[in-house]
Amino acid sequence: MITLALDLSTKSSGYAIFDQQELKDYGCITAGSANLFKRIDKIISELELVLNKYKIDNVLIEDVYPEDVKYNQNVFSALKYLQGFVLHLLDRYNITNIKFFTASEWRKRCGIHTGRGVMRESLKPKDVKFVHDQFGLDVNDDIADAICIGFAAVGGVIKVPEPVPADEFEGFEFK
Numbered sequence: 001m002i003t004l005a006l007d008l009s010t011k012s013s014g015y016a017i018f019d020q021q022e023l024k025d026y027g028c029i030t031a032g033s034a035n036l037f038k039r040i041d042k043i044i045s046e047l048e049l050v051l052n053k054y055k056i057d058n059v060l061i062e063d064v065y066p067e068d069v070k071y072n073q074n075v076f077s078a079l080k081y082l083q084g085f086v087l088h089l090l091d092r093y094n095i096t097n098i099k100f101f102t103a104s105e106w107r108k109r110c111g112i113h114t115g116r117g118v119m120r121e122s123l124k125p126k127d128v129k130f131v132h133d134q135f136g137l138d139v140n141d142d143i144a145d146a147i148c149i150g151f152a153a154v155g156g157v158i159k160v161p162e163p164v165p166a167d168e169f170e171g172f173e174f175k
Helices: 036-053 073-092 103-109 120-135 141-153
Strands: 002-007 012-019 022-030 058-062 098-101
Touching: 002 036, 002 141, 012 036, 012 141, 022 036, 022 141, 036 073, 058 073, 058 141, 098 103, 098 141, 103 120, 103 141, 120 141
Parallel strands: 002 058, 058 098
Antiparallel strands: 002 012, 012 022
8 A cells, every 4th residue: 555645835845655654755846936836836747756656545645724824824825725736636646545634643643742832843853853763864844744744644653762771871880
């Protein structure tokens, strides 16, 4: 079962491909035009290359709410337009198993604490660290978010760090 996870943005969209619980591929699609619809066209064109490379069974998309973008109506609308274009593309490929996750949902499944008083800006480095700790990858926050979304949705198991044996502590005496 091949799963595509998407962290959509009109300037930099992260994606991750999972086969069952194994991360197979990941990347970032960037678009720099000042024109919103040219950026969306570029994101859709690049995403179509991913769809042509893999036989996708499931798609997971991070959903967006007005509070996620500090109630900026222009940004919120742009992200919703992009979601609509992505849904249209997925329909053309007959991909119907599509789920939306809120950021707090997938972060909870990854063990990343969110909630009152936790600022979005402080969460991005935690997402990147999670991907580094789980997969040994150094990626940007868009790719990290896509990997986290996929990991959470496919039921990935969080790795627990191995304890350091007592004899590897230098300079400490245990009694």
